[in-house]
Amino acid sequence: MSSSRKTIPGTSGKTYPGISNGIKTPPVSSNGSSNGFHKSIHSDSNSLSPSDNYGDIEPCSHLKSVLESNAKETALITYKQAVTISRPIDPQHIYTSKKDGSVVSHHKLLQRKSNSLKCTDCSLNNFHNNFTCLQCPHVGCFNDHNHAYTHYKLNQHVFATDSRNGLLYCFPCGNYVNHPQLEKIRSEILTGYSVSRPTDDIIDSSYTDPSGLAVSGLKGFVNLGATCFMSSILQTFIHNPIIKNQFFNNDLHYFNCEKNLATNESGLLDETNACITCSIDNIFQLFFSSNTNEGFGMTNLLTTAWYKKKSLAGFQEQDAHEFWQFILNEFHSDYERIRENIGKDPVDSSECTCITHTTFSGELQSSIKCLSCSSITKTIDPMVDLSLEINHLKSNHPGSEINLYDCLDLFTSEEKLDVMYTCQSCGDKTKAIKSLKLKSIPPVLSIQLKRFKHNSLNDSSSKIETPIKIPLFLNMTKYAIGHDAEEDADLIDGDKIFELFALVCHIGSVNTGHYIVLTKDGNGQWYKFDDSVVSLVSQEEVMRTNAYLVFYITHKI
């Protein structure tokens, strides 16, 4: 079970995570994204951004009749104003007045917003959570006094805008309502990019609704002989909203992959038709359109994987994490191959928009402080996951269990280097202190707990069973650059919050173990996949499970 990792000499056994062999990674310039997010998930104009689902809300009859009447233009203008007021004040942005271009301070802006969102009847601004009437300047509260509703009753003003989410509310229907024309305005103002959706007639004529079972994609994998290390990892991809979105929009690969188009006379898998992206694409297609819940036999992927990596062949249990890295490597090289096929020049890894890089790629900043002149040298390295030491770990809070934060604290703590370091600024060969921090965090944060230890003396492996408590939501604020781990221990940056959505667990001993995987769906329901058996599990059971690999997805608050 020992896995090879790049080790930097002198780090006293602490291995340095990096993109595994196969992906060339030239050093990234220090002008990476400063807000902690990988830029390519937003800048690729062809990808449909998985933003909120409010665009799916239907219009009601009242809304439709207004938008078909002469009042349409006025309604849209007023709506646009209402949404603009709802926009949260961005601390990074500098606001200027339209009148004379002078800078408006955030404080003043906040005051203006508070004043405009005060309830007309009781003056409570309810922390900017009120309803602005669409037909007159009235602002109404909905908690306690419910003045928004009273206003509707008295004046028959049917619509109001929710000042928190920018959605239109229809009082007679008692529902939030939306319409493509409204959604265009709302998404542009509140999210910065406009989401365009195909018109209804195209959808109605070309597609039939899939069954509930197909939509959930809930299926197990039949164990074809110690293949649970593969099926566990695959489930973490299938139920990963970002990867799912990419495979649902995989036309670029599908139509340009020569292996997909190659016909093989004997029907065997070989160089002409072995492609991991195609195999996994096939799995997505089947999982999300199937009407049965019988287990899936992944023979195609198995054979393809064996062809691509000989060490996977055979029926021994392998390391799930190594398989995960293998698949990520394949996604990237397949993407590069497709780019070549369509005649595009290869891009730098830092700008690669393959599945692997858009989903998992982040940056680690390593700071080395020279002990004689105190100067700090910073280097940035790309990463796709974090490998955390758990051996000899003690909880930072005596009496309670070790949790993931303790592992992250250790990972980012200052470490004295064993090897003498030649300082770049003062030239002395001295002792130095090294520490790691996250420069940018990918949308999906993957963490491996190093449970498998290789004993070089007798060439054996052992497993560390220490229970580590995994938080359902992870606050990464203090581990990001610009924050101090101790001072900012309680600080919360809304962009640095992550939601646990998958855990891969290894049960049993090193050589005779079994993998199971737990994933969470969009409704907060957890499922356990044990080969072909899929079952519901409670939150409590998830928190009691001893995980090996954990996957978090960004969840802004």
Added chain:
Amino acid sequence: MTQQSEELDQIKSKIQEHLISSGNYDIINKQLKLQLYESGWFDKVSQLANRELQDNSNQNFDQLFSFVKPKAEELVPQKVKDEILEKIKDYLEDIIQ
């Protein structure tokens, strides 16, 4: 409105304005949200709302909201209620003479 509730509203309004302009609303709000997520409250309420919608799919937002709201308030762990209340009290102690 009675005079008492008018006075209450006035005090509430002042507190709300001060919390926002001092930036404390943002901080306390984020802490509350994080605790609600971490304790699993958000997921439980999600499931609750979904199940209710599955059982009675013929309801509007108002009806679903009035069903979920009291149960959601009940599901908030006492620990979270106490901690956030403490933070708000601390903040108020600083500003009220």
